Amino acid sequence: MTAIEASAPGKIILLGEHAVVYGQPALAVPLGSLRATARIVPGQPGAGLTIDALDIGVRLSLAMAAMNALSLTARLVLEAAGAAEPDAEIELHSTIPIASGLGSGAAVAAALARALGEYVGRSFSAAELSDLVYEVEKVHHGTPSGIDNTVVCYEQPVYFLRGQPPRVFHAARPFHLLVADTGTPSPTRETVGTVRAAWQREPERCEALFTRIGDIVRTGYRAIEGGANEKLGPLMSQNHALLQELGVSSARLDALAAAAVTAGALGAKLSGGGGGGSLIALVRAADAAGVTAALESAGAVRVIHTTVS
Numbered sequence: 001m002t003a004i005e006a007s008a009p010g011k012i013i014l015l016g017e018h019a020v021v022y023g024q025p026a027l028a029v030p031l032g033s034l035r036a037t038a039r040i041v042p043g044q045p046g047a048g049l050t051i052d053a054l055d056i057g058v059r060l061s062l063a064m065a066a067m068n069a070l071s072l073t074a075r076l077v078l079e080a081a082g083a084a085e086p087d088a089e090i091e092l093h094s095t096i097p098i099a100s101g102l103g104s105g106a107a108v109a110a111a112l113a114r115a116l117g118e119y120v121g122r123s124f125s126a127a128e129l130s131d132l133v134y135e136v137e138k139v140h141h142g143t144p145s146g147i148d149n150t151v152v153c154y155e156q157p158v159y160f161l162r163g164q165p166p167r168v169f170h171a172a173r174p175f176h177l178l179v180a181d182t183g184t185p186s187p188t189r190e191t192v193g194t195v196r197a198a199w200q201r202e203p204e205r206c207e208a209l210f211t212r213i214g215d216i217v218r219t220g221y222r223a224i225e226g227g228a229n230e231k232l233g234p235l236m237s238q239n240h241a242l243l244q245e246l247g248v249s250s251a252r253l254d255a256l257a258a259a260a261v262t263a264g265a266l267g268a269k270l271s272g273g274g275g276g277g278s279l280i281a282l283v284r285a286a287d288a289a290g291v292t293a294a295l296e297s298a299g300a301v302r303v304i305h306t307t308v309s
């Protein structure tokens, strides 16, 4: 048995986070330049399965491990494969920052599941892998909509509606996004909880915000499919304003959004859970360097330029 390696991308939510948990659509795209990778090699006979998550200093032996996202992923794979625990070692690496709204948890689980599945003779379709990773997402999120596992496992842009098969889409014309990291980690579970508490206190106000976000997503989807990318910028900024009203933005995210637009971005919004994490800005290719510099001056710890096509 030789080594097997598998990987999965990070992701960006273009429009619709949070409202998607309450039945509105959302648009997400993979972020292939940031990836989680799992490499599995044979271990000593009788040693069982060891998982090394080197980036976060975690090493666990499956037989001894308490239930967590990594051990749950491995157990679900072995159950799906009908396989016994192999004597093997898995090394995990990820370049996706944790708790930054870029799908790190889903990508790590997807890479681990793919590599271990191949090793024990079970390759998963994108849909099967997505269902498996969804179970793991519950550990991270509590009440995940399913959008993260879907876009990460299909590695395609998706129009996502909770409970329905994802619709893969393609942009009629490519567009450029900058992804700025605030440097403030923010667990999605917390901001999802913030929105839930607001919704329980003021259901009508929140439902109205969700509906307006859903309308923005449908308009944005038509714009992207029709090649009218310039319409996407204002929609992103409107979506950001509604997320502010839901209480999931932050002073840093708002400052980065303002800096991006002042420097020529067509629109900007937080992406993912919010509270910290990442901001995305739509730019013309010619403005990418200037907007990147403005985001860095406004405090972004890292800015990535990606093209959606």
Ligand code: PMV
Pocket: 013, 016, 017, 018, 019, 020, 021, 100, 101, 102, 103, 141, 143, 144, 145, 146, 147, 148, 188, 192, 271, 272, 273, 274
């Ligand atoms: O994992 P994050 O931070 O990218 O957030 C996922 C998007 C949310 O809508 C906030 C939650 C969900 O389950 O859809």
